[in-house]
Amino acid sequence: xxxxxxxxxxxxxxxxxxxxxxxxxxxxxxxxxxxxxxxxxxxxxxxxxxxxxxxxxxxxxxxxxxxxxxxxxxxxxxxxxxxxxxxxxxxxxxxxxxxxxxxxxxxxxxxxxxxxxxxxxxxxxxxxxxxxxxxxxxxxxxxxxxxxxxxxxxxxxxxxxxxxxxxxxxxxxxxxxxxxxxxxxxxxxxxxxxxxxxxxxxxxxxxxxxxxxxxxxxxxxxxxxxxxxxxxxxxxxxxxxxxxxxxxxxxxxxxxxxxxxxxxxxxxxxxxxxxxxxxxxxxxxxxxxxxxxxxxxxxxxxxxxxxxxxxxxxxxxxxxxxxxxxxxxxxxxxxxxxxxxxxxxxxxxxxxxxx
Amino acid sequence: xxxxxxxxxxxxxxxxxxxxxxxxxxxxxxxxxxxxxxxxxxxxxxxxxxxxxxxxxxxxxxxxxxxxxxxxxxxxxxxx
Numbered sequence: 001x002x003x004x005x006x007x008x009x010x011x012x013x014x015x016x017x018x019x020x021x022x023x024x025x026x027x028x029x030x031x032x033x034x035x036x037x038x039x040x041x042x043x044x045x046x047x048x049x050x051x052x053x054x055x056x057x058x059x060x061x062x063x064x065x066x067x068x069x070x071x072x073x074x075x076x077x078x079x080x081x082x083x084x085x086x087x088x089x090x091x092x093x094x095x096x097x098x099x100x101x102x103x104x105x106x107x108x109x110x111x112x113x114x115x116x117x118x119x120x121x122x123x124x125x126x127x128x129x130x131x132x133x134x135x136x137x138x139x140x141x142x143x144x145x146x147x148x149x150x151x152x153x154x155x156x157x158x159x160x161x162x163x164x165x166x167x168x169x170x171x172x173x174x175x176x177x178x179x180x181x182x183x184x185x186x187x188x189x190x191x192x193x194x195x196x197x198x199x200x201x202x203x204x205x206x207x208x209x210x211x212x213x214x215x216x217x218x219x220x221x222x223x224x225x226x227x228x229x230x231x232x233x234x235x236x237x238x239x240x241x242x243x244x245x246x247x248x249x250x251x252x253x254x255x256x257x258x259x260x261x262x263x264x265x266x267x268x269x270x271x272x273x274x275x276x277x278x279x280x281x282x283x284x285x286x287x288x289x290x291x292x293x294x295x296x297x298x299x300x301x302x303x304x305x306x307x308x309x310x311x312x313x314x315x316x317x318x319x320x321x322x323x324x325x326x327x328x329x330x331x332x333x334x335x336x337x338x339x340x341x342x343x344x345x346x347x348x349x350x351x352x353x354x355x
Numbered sequence: 356x357x358x359x360x361x362x363x364x365x366x367x368x369x370x371x372x373x374x375x376x377x378x379x380x381x382x383x384x385x386x387x388x389x390x391x392x393x394x395x396x397x398x399x400x401x402x403x404x405x406x407x408x409x410x411x412x413x414x415x416x417x418x419x420x421x422x423x424x425x426x427x428x429x430x431x432x433x434x435x
Binding site for chain 1: 383384385386391392393396400403409410411412413415416419
């Protein structure tokens, strides 16, 4: 699994077979090693022997990781806890990662990212502050993102000071050195917007990032009320810094590694490591192509915690399978953001989102 | 200082390990306590700077134990 050379190699039939077999194995594994998961899946009447397609496997609501610390590790194994970047006042997810799962995640991320960014590393400008990566045993999603994408970057430079103000001197110094060749800008969507794009606009500063690829993800979080469309986001960024290629990704702390990158055609892609299903909110049946539904994410990577099949709180729709003009086989889709609170009530939890 | 000594010094500085620990049984990424992803990125940058080379993206993930760093440097043309 983690040894596959190409992250985009499987067409529908092979992929269905592969994912079903891997995810059945993982479901059995976690049922054996995580008592809480066993109990929940028992209650759902889980019997993996009767499963013919991965869409029949039980899914956990992603918010469950905010309430329970779910681990499939033996007691004394070495592990790290990653927390999600929840909004203030809200519970954060806790994900238990051992060395093997962390390594598998990094390999997957490397293979998928290289397919989009190339195998040579690029000068790397981070729209965040140095303090974000200082904490060692408690990783936030922002830390994980900055470090994760560091493998694609070199000469890492932070664009913000620790008080979140723009470090214009550092940015200009970076651009003086690297602006004439392709380079990478990375940040969480709301950070790029608030502390980079809006800041440059307000201070009426123009930068030359015309050769950059700007990679962003993570959504709007507590800035949901200020969210702008994808087109507006790209247009405003281009206006302040000339960036031509703005690339989104979809991914979550609960399934790090098997990330979904946006291709040149503006479509998010499933790699060989992952699957995606859209479910109708009224009965959780599987949507047709083009029909909006709740996103379920599937990943073959989680071994230390039972997070291989998760129902998210996001909605989106499948755009097609195996026929994206970019040439990558597999499903491709788009994401519309969070589901309205009401729709998830009664699903499994009473989690309240104030964002 | 030989290139191997330079390499060992960087490893020891970043991982805080002793000479006895400079081997693949002990120095394994994500297992040796101080060799986490934060240190890893910094250590790769230090190696690159010292030897004037640039690791490829896949090298960074394959650099997962003591000896693979040496193998990568050799492939990049460093006499070590």
